[in-house]
Amino acid sequence: MKPRLILVTLLSFFLANSQAPAGYYNTATGSGYTLKTQLHKIISKHKDLGYGGLWQTYKTSDIDDFYEKDQSVLDMYSENPRGKDPYIFKMGSNQCGIYSAEGDCYNREHIIPQSVFNSAAPMVSDAHFIPPTDGKVNGKRSNFPHGNVASAKWTSENGSKLGSSAINGYKGIVFEPINEFKGDIARMYFYFATCYENKVAGYNYDMFNGTNHQVFTEAFKNMLLQWHKMDPVSEREKKRNNAIYKRQGNRNPFIDHPEFVEKIWGKASVVKTNTSKKTTINQTNTKSIQKTKTSPPIIATPNNTTGNVYFSAYIEGSGNNKALIITNGTSKSIDLGNYTIKKQTNGKGGWSNGLKVKSKLAPNQSLIILHPKSQLNCSYSNSLRLESTELEFNGNDPIGLFLNDKLIDCLGTFNDAKIFSENETLKRKKSNAIPSTNFNKSNWEILPINTCK
Known part of the structure; x- marks a missing residue:
């Protein structure tokens, strides 16, 4: 083959197999x-x-x-x-x-x-x-x-x-x-x-x-x-x-x-997937995905003598009507910079990276954190709308409140995929106004869907 013909052939090959034009993704x-x-x-x-x-x-x-x-x-x-x-x-x-x-x-x-x-x-x-x-x-x-x-x-x-x-x-x-x-x-x-x-x-x-x-x-x-x-x-x-x-x-x-x-x-939160592509008529060889092994979270013991910071309400409403309320039950002002909200999706895998809230709470003050597209009618003076996966929870996504990476309060139960609260609002009873890593629904009032007062 002549050199010029070789060049033309190679050029045709690369054009036929080319990807994006130069600069397309600049x-x-x-x-x-x-x-x-x-x-x-x-x-x-x-x-x-x-x-x-x-x-x-x-x-x-x-x-x-x-x-x-x-x-x-x-x-x-x-x-x-x-x-x-x-x-x-x-x-x-x-x-x-x-x-x-x-x-x-x-x-x-x-x-x-x-x-x-x-x-x-x-x-x-x-x-x-x-x-x-x-x-x-x-x-x-x-x-x-x-x-x-x-x-x-x-x-x-x-x-x-x-x-x-x-x-x-x-x-x-x-x-x-x-x-x-x-x-x-x-x-x-x-x-x-x-x-x-x-x-x-x-x-x-x-x-x-x-x-x-x-x-x-x-x-x-x-x-x-x-x-x-x-x-x-x-x-x-x-x-x-x-x-x-x-x-x-x-x-x-x-x-x-x-x-x-x-x-x-990001990367999928699983350990293994089936990478085989061998397929026959009427049969696929997809293997069951192995569950990620997770360790229980480190738990901090609440100091109940001086009061604590805790979840006081959980709203799992329709559509994007999701909200969490955090209350400062202490006698001092609290900087929430040391606290993190984390989610375990569907009660499986590890905790999410976490949502840090830049806010301060006076004694006995509450902060409501809403999904950015929430249409809830709330009357809290202290509120934030934050775009975060932690606010995209459903009724079987445990939500944890962490202080310095130690779990102090939990909605739902870690490593439990059962629905604990769906299409309803949970309001913590005053008799149990302390954080707990062991979720017990009897400690919460159950209010209608989309309730936010």
Whole structure:
């Protein structure tokens, strides 16, 4: 081959396999949710090609050049990566349509269901999280979250499953794809959370926590982080990202830079995940995730003779109506700088890093700390609205009050996943106005949901 021809061939290869254009991520310099917002500004302004435009996009983004290499539709819900596919779809010819069984036709699968955002544009036609899939399997998945299945009640021909959840903290029905594509799907979720950061806090979905920063509940965040780790970015994803970029004008940054995921959301709080990608028809080999072993917290003994600082109320209301009230029961002013509020998600794993409250409390004064989007009608003069995971609690998330990293008061019981207070307000009885690391609900008055007086 002549040198010039070699150069042209190599240039063509690198262009075909290129990632983001030079400078595309120049402004993505931060970490945590700052980085997420920087990425949002880069990728959110893209072309809306319409719902019908997805069919055209699929002709370049979802061709099987990687398994059978037969130019058929590459469908995550029917592809068998280690053998013959149970059926194939010819691109453009087998679009749904009406279906009654697997293999009838393929349609457009919204990884985040349309109902979550009321089929609004541009989400409804964004190919980055809408791949082509078998119509029947798509229908079976319905609007259920993606997750790990404990007991399958239905299994597709390639081993995708619908059944009860094996996710700690979620008891509903979930849909589990085969291992080969779990990372692909996780990165679609991370893309959606980033691209639509300015909208997602208003979306109601079991996987979402009502915020625009973390976006996902702790349980689903950890699962997605596991899937991202166990199934790294593939050449197929890179090609798909490039093809969609040519059509829409934006990219999935978590395909170009997989390291951005942990820079934003951290690492999953689990010990091990199954990293095998071996999959056969009607069978997946996902192993049960080992539970993280946790040690009981160090406990400080309250000084009951002089009074103490303690939780005096806990509000687990509707939506974002979450609040905690801390009371200074001593005879001296207290600087809360030495105190930390920590959460144990779903009664499993370790305590969170903690929320430090910069405030001072006079003797017998209380401070109410509210979720930033709370709509509670409260009349406390001393109040704070803080954006923190510790204020995104549900009824089975133990909450601890720590003094110099020693637990002094606890709502719920550490390492107990049972619901201790849901859709109600707990007000500490005056007869038990002292901190306690042993939660006893009989020491609390139970008031109606969203009570804040």
